[in-house]
Amino acid sequence: MTIEEVQQAIIADFSVYEDWMDKYTYLIELGNELVPIDAAYKVDQNLIRGCQSRVWLQQKMEGDLLIFEAESDALIVKGLVALLMKVFSGRTPQEILDAEPYFIDEIGLRQHLSPTRSNGLMAMVKQIKLYALAYKQILSQKK
Amino acid sequence: MTIEEVQQAIIADFSVYEDWMDKYTYLIELGNELVPIDAAYKVDQNLIRGCQSRVWLQQKMEGDLLIFEAESDALIVKGLVALLMKVFSGRTPQEILDAEPYFIDEIGLRQHLSPTRSNGLMAMVKQIKLYALAYKQILSQKK
Amino acid sequence: MTFNYKDIRKDFPILDQKVNNRPWIYFDNAATSQRPLVVVEKIHEFSLQTNANIHRGTHFHAIKTTEAYENARDIVKEFLHAKEREEIIFTHGTTESINLVARSFCERFLSEGDEIIVTEMEHHANIVPWQMACERHHAKLKVLPFADNGNLETDLLESLISSRTKILAIAHVSNTLGTVNPIKEIIRIAHNHNIPVLVDGAQSVPHITIDVQDLDCDFFAFSGHKIYGPTGIGVLYGKRAWLDKMPPFLGGGEMIDKVTFEKTTFNELPHKFEAGTPHYVGAIGLGSAIEYIRKIGLENIAAYEHQLLTYASDKMKELGGMKFFGESPNKTGVICFQLDQIHPFDLGTLLDQLGIAVRTGRLCADPVMDHYEVTAMTRASFSFYNTMEEIDRFIDSLIRIQKMF
């Protein structure tokens, strides 16, 4: 699935739930399903700043694709992280740079998860884009 | 005239004026009439603290009576000072200590000249009473 | 009973609203309190009718504003049972009050090798200023620990005190554990060694009658916004003997006597410590808040809040998987807890979704987090405008959330 398709799928998934409590239940489910990242990566340097819960983000390149792994000690945040992974992990740096995670707005998450809420969702998107930019430059130098 | 009589006289004088501007005109007159104190006494240690204009207060004993001389560089304040002199100067320390300058309230001055107005009228009364107390103690030791 | 919460609720119309489609329950009172209508209206009325910069003004509005401001000082003086009105300094909050002392007191009295004592349960506002002072003056910070139940280890105090101890800074009530510390006893011990004591009263003034002369504390700090007053205003009480000896904190207007480029002399108390245009609207609002709670009666408030605390604690205990942080027999209406393995952020988010405001996170008390080896806590804190029904709904919500995990 392309980033676009994944976002549409997420929006469709969430459209089922009217009550926010159900959306949260779903997020918690997603969080529970997220593969935990290796304990070795749960280090301070992988922590995303500005989160009330701890969020670790780890990345690597496989071929042309940027692979992210992430985790949080809060389950709702972990669910959000899982969504971001679906959208952004396993893409080329250029794909990542070109994508706007508009699904956040569409499923009504932004209002519930604004930057001032300090859950760091935005901080995480920013960090993902920074990695993408860095790898893009590395790749272009290789060529 | 006793302190009581002087206060009554002042109240009577002021009762003539309905408009505050006239009361001020009268105060300015009184200020102009006040005998200036000797320049030698216009020193910092005779300054009353907390006044917006400078007010000097100087005292001496003549027999049993405490004589005050005072001045200000602002004329309205000088007028007020003149009133206080009429009330308090040339009295025994005990008379001063016993007297409440109720005329200030009666002629409506307190509301116009509250402590926070920092014209120091209250500070001056306090200083006069302090002197009276000190002299009373000196006199009682002499006996 | 002199206390009818139905009447009280009328004084706080802000509570009468929905959040996320449910009637709002505000259990974040230890962070900031709501303001009764009289306070909001007092500020509004004053702002519509009277305004001028205070002190040294010769005109009507300047005088009226000054009188209102100085009247607020008198109200605070009565409230704290201070000896003199000049011992009441208006600041912008507990944090500034403590920093004032940490700067000015330490500049005068703290030397290399000296020591300052704080406790392990302090809010950051009563740690960091002292740490910074210690760093500036090459002094040492010592820490009085607390036991797992939330009680201070007062017995250890004597052993921490040395001839180099220059000041002791302690919370009257902990903002996490809720513990009411035995500050009168602690002050007595410190004074036996001639050590002055600063009391952080941010969490005690809304609940406990304060008599600074009876406590004999040297400094007492609190915030307006935690005691039903406005933001941006706070108080530092200090004994005149100390305040007179301390150098000024901030320089500026009103705190000076005479300025020349060669030499500046400073004004008398309290002005010496009130540089610049004060937040007079805030002070006036604080005065009105204090009048309001005096009318209700702090004893009534405390008694009712204790009922709320007991009721909530008992009900919460009935849930499985509940862990409390701070179980001193002598505590205010503050409950810090952990439910099962639910992360406080998740819990707070879901409670909010159910219309209930609690605080989650590190609560500006990292050492307390470290003590219990947790990364965050959830705190519910009650005020006299809260109700038993709200606690019932809180418990129901916890049960509902518990099932989601």
Add this chain to the structure above:
Amino acid sequence: MTFNYKDIRKDFPILDQKVNNRPWIYFDNAATSQRPLVVVEKIHEFSLQTNANIHRGTHFHAIKTTEAYENARDIVKEFLHAKEREEIIFTHGTTESINLVARSFCERFLSEGDEIIVTEMEHHANIVPWQMACERHHAKLKVLPFADNGNLETDLLESLISSRTKILAIAHVSNTLGTVNPIKEIIRIAHNHNIPVLVDGAQSVPHITIDVQDLDCDFFAFSGHKIYGPTGIGVLYGKRAWLDKMPPFLGGGEMIDKVTFEKTTFNELPHKFEAGTPHYVGAIGLGSAIEYIRKIGLENIAAYEHQLLTYASDKMKELGGMKFFGESPNKTGVICFQLDQIHPFDLGTLLDQLGIAVRTGRLCADPVMDHYEVTAMTRASFSFYNTMEEIDRFIDSLIRIQKMF
């Protein structure tokens, strides 16, 4: 004309009252401004509807309050044309802003034997903090004088600068003389010597469009209450490069990253300099005040105030015995004067009796008093809600008072 003062007056109902039985005339605007109804109502409305402590909150009201507070920061950032929102620090006023720099900058950058330059026309708030810093660090305060007409002797600046000069602090507009200083030129000169410049903008923000990037100043300070906003709130703008290097000012909540008793690390800008619960209600009010004046337009305000200044100056000159302090061709609507031998206290008292509020005294600028060898002055200062008719009545009142002496 885009400016209709009749509409403006409707925005300030507070002006519509009698003082001493006469319609009130408020000419004490340089001390504090009146607040338009939108600001008073904004505060009122917010206070009735929304309240919670900000930052790190997971609940609805905490988020709403935080957003409103941070939105105010964005408004200030736009207003000052700052590069980054993190360069905007909320303080409690100009005085605190300047003290913050005088403490934190000097702690890091001022050593024994170093020098600081201020000017002779500064408000005490921009003198005393630097004097105190010089005393703490054994440094020297140097003074750039002004000429009798109120203009700075900018020519002398180069000769005051030495290799030991560490900072220059200067008012954008003098609160007594009204002079608009050529700060852009002064900043350029200082920067040629790598000396940072703090601009005290307390008296300029209400009248002059500020672009801190164009001015290239390193710090810029102002107060909310002088710019139609609430009391107890102010701003410090600082270039990130400096703010990042400076140690924190106050210690407490929100300004830390992690606290342990061994080591505390500090939060990022702007939080590093905002310890404790901020005056969020004040910040929100300030934001609404700035929006209000941006709607009116600072150019319109300045143009109209210049008309008031010219009209008043001309009329006052026609009175015999009028002496002006500060006659720079480039000045704001501030007139300090002496009429005959009438003491300012007498003049102020009598003007008040006639319903007119002016400021009298030393105006927090002792060195200016000393320059002209007077003990006090009378100051009339205008704002865009004042009218020509008010000036006429002011002149008539001066004539009447003149005759009383």
